[in-house]
Amino acid sequence: MESKSITAWQMFLLVFSYTLGTAIFLRPGELIFTTKQDAWLVPLWCGLAGTVLAIFWLLLARKFHGQSIVQICLTVLGKKAGTLFGLLYAWYFIHLSSWVVRNLGDFMSATIMPRTPITAFHLLFLLVCTYAVIQGIRTIGRVSEFLTPLIFLTFSLVWITRGGDWNFERFLPVFELNLWKSIIENRQMLAFPFMETSAFLMIFPLVHDGKYVKPFLKGVVLSSLTLSLVTFLTIGILGVVRASHLTYPLFTIAKEIDFGNFIQHVEATTTMFWIFAIFVKLTVSFYCATLALCQLFHIQQRGVVAFPLIWLIAGIALSDHANVVEMMDWDHKYDFAYQLLYSLFIPLLLIAVSWVRRNHVRHGSEESV
Amino acid sequence: MPPAIWKLPVVVILASFLLAGCWDMKEINQLAIVNLIGVDTHKNTDKQELYYQVINPKGIATQAGAPEKATVYTYRFIERLGDQFEDISPDVIPRQLFTQHYQAIVVSERYAKSGLRELLNFKEGHPERGTNVYLLVSDAPIDRIMDSFIPLEPLPGRSMRSIIENQSEMTGRISTHTRMKDLIENMETGQISVFPIITYIGEKSSENSNRLEHIQGTNGNIALLGGALFIHDRMVGKLTKDEMKWYNLLNRKHERFLETLVINGESVQVKTLNTRLMKKLELHGEELILHIQIFANTNLIFNDQKVPTTTTLFNQIEAEFNQRIQKESQRFIEDSRKKGWDVLGIQYLLHLKKGAQWKRLAEDKDRWKKVKVVISSHNKIETIGSLISPYKGE
Numbered sequence: 147m148e149s150k151s152i153t154a155w156q157m158f159l160l161v162f163s164y165t166l167g168t169a170i171f172l173r174p175g176e177l178i179f180t181t182k183q184d185a186w187l188v189p190l191w192c193g194l195a196g197t198v199l200a201i202f203w204l205l206l207a208r209k210f211h212g213q214s215i216v217q218i219c220l221t222v223l224g225k226k227a228g229t230l231f232g233l234l235y236a237w238y239f240i241h242l243s244s245w246v247v248r249n250l251g252d253f254m255s256a257t258i259m260p261r262t263p264i265t266a267f268h269l270l271f272l273l274v275c276t277y278a279v280i281q282g283i284r285t286i287g288r289v290s291e292f293l294t295p296l297i298f299l300t301f302s303l304v305w306i307t308r309g310g311d312w313n314f315e316r317f318l319p320v321f322e323l324n325l326w327k328s329i330i331e332n333r334q335m336l337a338f339p340f341m342e343t344s345a346f347l348m349i350f351p352l353v354h355d356g357k358y359v360k361p362f363l364k365g366v367v368l369s370s371l372t373l374s375l376v377t378f379l380t381i382g383i384l385g386v387v388r389a390s391h392l393t394y395p396l397f398t399i400a401k402e403i404d405f406g407n408f409i410q411h412v413e414a415t416t417t418m419f420w421i422f423a424i425f426v427k428l429t430v431s432f433y434c435a436t437l438a439l440c441q442l443f444h445i446q447q448r449g450v451v452a453f454p455l456i457w458l459i460a461g462i463a464l465s466d467h468a469n470v471v472e473m474m475d476w477d478h479k480y481d482f483a484y485q486l487l488y489s490l491f492i493p494l495l496l497i498a499v500s501w502v503r504r505n506h507v508r509h510g511s512e513e514s515v
Numbered sequence: 516m517p518p519a520i521w522k523l524p525v526v527v528i529l530a531s532f533l534l535a536g537c538w539d540m541k542e543i544n545q546l547a548i549v550n551l552i553g554v555d556t557h558k559n560t561d562k563q564e565l566y567y568q569v570i571n572p573k574g575i576a577t578q579a580g581a582p583e584k585a586t587v588y589t590y591r592f593i594e595r596l597g598d599q600f601e602d603i604s605p606d607v608i609p610r611q612l613f614t615q616h617y618q619a620i621v622v623s624e625r626y627a628k629s630g631l632r633e634l635l636n637f638k639e640g641h642p643e644r645g646t647n648v649y650l651l652v653s654d655a656p657i658d659r660i661m662d663s664f665i666p667l668e669p670l671p672g673r674s675m676r677s678i679i680e681n682q683s684e685m686t687g688r689i690s691t692h693t694r695m696k697d698l699i700e701n702m703e704t705g706q707i708s709v710f711p712i713i714t715y716i717g718e719k720s721s722e723n724s725n726r727l728e729h730i731q732g733t734n735g736n737i738a739l740l741g742g743a744l745f746i747h748d749r750m751v752g753k754l755t756k757d758e759m760k761w762y763n764l765l766n767r768k769h770e771r772f773l774e775t776l777v778i779n780g781e782s783v784q785v786k787t788l789n790t791r792l793m794k795k796l797e798l799h800g801e802e803l804i805l806h807i808q809i810f811a812n813t814n815l816i817f818n819d820q821k822v823p824t825t826t827t828l829f830n831q832i833e834a835e836f837n838q839r840i841q842k843e844s845q846r847f848i849e850d851s852r853k854k855g856w857d858v859l860g861i862q863y864l865l866h867l868k869k870g871a872q873w874k875r876l877a878e879d880k881d882r883w884k885k886v887k888v889v890i891s892s893h894n895k896i897e898t899i900g901s902l903i904s905p906y907k908g909e
Contacts, residue, residue, distance in 0.1 A: 257642045262538035318867035387703045402647040
């Protein structure tokens with residue numbers, strides 16, 4: 147079982163990279179399609195709602211200090227019901243991992259390596275992640291420390307080299323956003339990536355000295371600002387028309403870098419660094435799935451769980467959605483409701499049951515007196 | 516079993532995972548690197564004529580002193596746009612077509628007039644191709660352009676790109692905002708796009724690399740003729756080279772602008788260096804007025820005046836230049852209006868305005884025709900070159 151811990155800084159980087167992970171590739175184009183030139187505002191209100199949810203999870207974690215969400219389920223609901231809900235969370239993390247790995251496979255197939263079978267990406271990526279998962283959270287934290295500056299640097303270089311294509315006219319007319327309509331249309335943005343950060347309910351007990359509150363909140367807030375900035379830059383460089391038609395506008399921005407007729411076609415190099423962010427997201431969700439099963443069934447060695455999970459995740463990744471359009475359709479119609487279950491309803495249920503049980507115990511002890 | 520023995524197969528198996536990259540392996544000797552693409556409508560069918568000009572590596576690597584070899588080969592296919600790439604090219608080309616580095620795409624005038632939507636979707640939707648390349652419209656039969664060797668520059672695609680970029684830098688007659696992606700952006704907003712028209716000088720194409728041994732540089736070469744004007748995805752008209760200059764200036768397509776003035780009966784040539792443009796659409800009662808202000812630092816690049824070079828002369832040149840800009844711009848706008856072309860994108864500007872009143876105005880699709888345009892120019896001579904006082908010859 148995991149006993150090593152990560153520092154507050156590593157926790158912050160994990161939250162930041164995890165939240166950006168696949169969202170930074172998939173969300174800007176979709177947001178610009180629905181909300182046009184004001185799309186950059188959507189991550190801000192989603193981030194705000196995500197922060198409120200984050201505070202709620204932090205309260206839950208504080209109430210059950212030192213326990214992961216699976217352990218909280220067992221404590222509050224007892225062995226049978228707790229195991230059932232714990233398994234639900236384990237499934238959720240497995241499902242999340244399969245989405246992430248499928249997003250990666252779709253991206254690689256559609257952009258850089260169209261002839262390589264998508265399963266090759268899934269298996270190879272999962273294999274690397276499995277190694278990280280077996281090594282433990284401290285290793286994942288250290289890798290994140292090493293990779294995040296590279297991701298940040300690559301993004302910065304891409305935006306700087308594309309600065310010549312900037313046009314402020316692309317933001318006109320400004321602030322035409324209908325807030326309520328935008329909330330309804332883009333509610334899936336709250337689900338993915340912000341509700342998905344509920345996975346950190348598994349990681350909180352592993353943060354050194356329990357200092358996870360500030361890093362977690364900072365990570366959520368900063369990633370929402372970054373998503374907003376990336377969407378803003380995408381509009382300014384590509385324009386609403388192109389960005390809303392492209393599956394991966396960020397990739398197109400990198401592909402069209404032409405700096406002084408000298409630096410061109412650097413999309414493969416830049417993509418390689420951006421994939422590090424996906425690596426962090428996949429590793430964290432995979433780690434949570436492994437840890438959840440280990441905690442439920444008292445398994446000491448993570449490798450025993452992690453290796454079989456490779457096949458399960460790779461299988462679900464292939465069968466869950468046939469293509470990226472199906473995935474987006476599912477995301478638009480059901481993701482918000484699906485994520486609500488794990489990020490709000492079950493935690494609420496846990497709090498309610500613990501409150502009822504505490505009151506019941508107190509009431510019982512008063513009666514016995 | 517000693518540990519070293521069982522570790523070896525594990526290492527080999529793990530290393531073999533790296534072979535997964537071989538599915539997308541691209542060996543340079545197996546690639547047909549495309550430099551220029553041409554598209555035309557096929558006369559008798561609904562298919563397209565597609566030309567791929569592929570680089571001949573041996574021709575490029577010709578040693579100094581050795582006779583010039585064919586630097587490119589042109590392959591022609593008659594197929595539907597989406598079919599040809601994977602289906603047809605392996606029939607003729609012994610290498611894998613590689614289109615990531617093509618420099619330009621030339622379309623025939625008749626194809627441009629029939630609409631480029633399908634071509635744009637085809638290019639934008641494929642990871643290997645993309646639309647970040649110059650789009651040119653051919654005034655001449657496209658096979659003449661695609662089947663010709665061009666002097667000085669071994670790769671015709673590269674030559675076209677250089678001409679566009681040099682013209683843009685020197686005269687401002689052509690903008691570098693003439694890539695396929697620029698057409699895509701304007702296609703759905705209804706704004707006008709202008710792309711260079713090229714023609715071929717000569718009776719027949721220069722199909723043999725022996726042409727490179729001829730001293731005649733102009734004949735058997737390509738030249739830029741003017742501009743093809745697109746509304747949505749269709750070519751609807753042409754601009755002359757002179758009109759291109761005004762179009763680019765009034766739409767902030769480039770910072771350079773070259774003009775020859777006659778002052779005191781003698782020539783003066785001026786060039787703006789960093790043109791800045793401000794457009795402001797205002798509503799005065801029921802009348803819409805578009806104010807265009809042009810600011811630039813000007814370089815005096817040719818001065819043949821017989822009067823002394825003084826600030827009075829400079830004031831005279833500046834005033835004449837400003838007046839020319841105002842007068843010629845207005846003339847260009849009026850001529851375009853008569854042809855039904857909203858060259859200033861006024862209707863689009865109406866859509867960018869906030870408020871119900873502006874929305875109501877934008878609903879009238881011909882509103883742009885009723886907008887009054889007021890142009891003011893503010894040029895200041897900044898540099899004069901090395902001849903402060905021209906020779907009078909007397």
